[in-house]
Amino acid sequence: MHRRINFSDNSLIRTAGEAGTDQALRRLTSDEWASSLKQACANDLVGIDPKAFVGWFSPFQVHGLKAINAGSNIGRVNRTSQHARRDGLEDYSLIFQLTGRSAIDHNDKLLELDTGDLILVDPTRPITVFNEPGGVRHMALHLPRRQLVAHLGFEPKGVLHRGGTAANRLLLQLMIEASRGNGPSDALPAAQMQLVVYDLLAALFAPSGDERGSAHTDKLFAGICSMIEAQLADPELTPSVVAAEARISVRYLQKLFSARGTTCSHFIHSLRLDHASRLLQRRALSRSEEPLSEIAFACGFLDYAHFSRKFRERFGHPPSTHSAIAVRKSTSDMALPD
Structure with missing residues (x-):
């Protein structure tokens, strides 16, 4: 029975x-x-x-x-x-x-x-x-x-x-x-x-096994990453906003990132800092006098002091010296071998 x-x-x-x-x-x-x-x-x-x-x-x-x-x-x-x-x-x-x-x-x-x-x-x-x-x-x-x-x-x-x-x-x-x-x-x-x-x-x-091999999950995650990259300049971009645009819950969003060894917040900050590094390098190579604060704002940071602190934590030096380091590295990479 x-x-x-x-x-x-x-x-x-x-x-x-x-x-x-x-x-x-x-x-x-x-x-x-x-x-x-x-x-x-x-x-x-x-x-x-x-x-x-x-x-x-x-x-x-x-x-x-x-x-x-x-x-x-x-x-x-x-x-x-x-x-x-x-x-x-x-x-x-x-x-x-x-x-x-x-x-x-x-x-x-x-x-x-x-x-x-x-x-x-x-x-x-x-x-x-x-x-x-x-x-x-x-x-x-x-x-x-x-x-x-x-x-x-x-x-x-x-x-x-x-x-x-x-x-x-x-x-x-x-x-x-x-x-x-x-x-x-x-x-x-x-x-x-x-x-x-x-x-x-x-x-x-929820399945009991690891979801990382799921083709649908990988496609969803790739779409979320692309969406974040397209909106890096928006200072209001947070995990909650990302989840809402992806039409999933914050809980599931965090699950997608944790399955890949990171968090959504850390991913957003990392992309912003990488973008800032590229902008600073471009500033140095073009000999532009663009204020560093504008570069920070263009990468989604409203507070320059916060941006500078995070940048130093990531690269080991402040944004103000990154340009010179980038130029030296770039010219070194471009030099012809003896």
């Missing part, structure tokens, strides 16, 4: 299950329920008895992300390759089992879901959901593929994660609060809360 997994806070599961009996969730006829589900994704329903049917279907938003609160006593839902081609749906779906038990045949695996379990499914691949007699309740969160992959840094697979983890509980809590419109997070900006959702998903679906 399938092992029952309990949350440390069982009231969360009870609250989620009771959401289906809320008076705001009007019971639908079998035809209404089938029509609502097919508007969300193309499928075939098996085992509907119109006379005995019980179900509801309520779409809502979780900080700008589409979600569904649904339940029924339908025995089976099929989504084939033909359905996927027909509706072109690409968003991943994170499915929570609120009550009852189900089994999902997906990605060549048959996975059982008990109360409190969740699973990530890819709608571009065939899916069959088997529900136990008597009815089940689910909540589903739709996750845009591009944003999810960019945030995680890899293409997630359908993997079962059981209830009991902190990330699982927090995600479910956010969804329940959003469905009722009475959560404390409702007052926060949607973009900020979406990053929280993606961070929780990263905690659930």
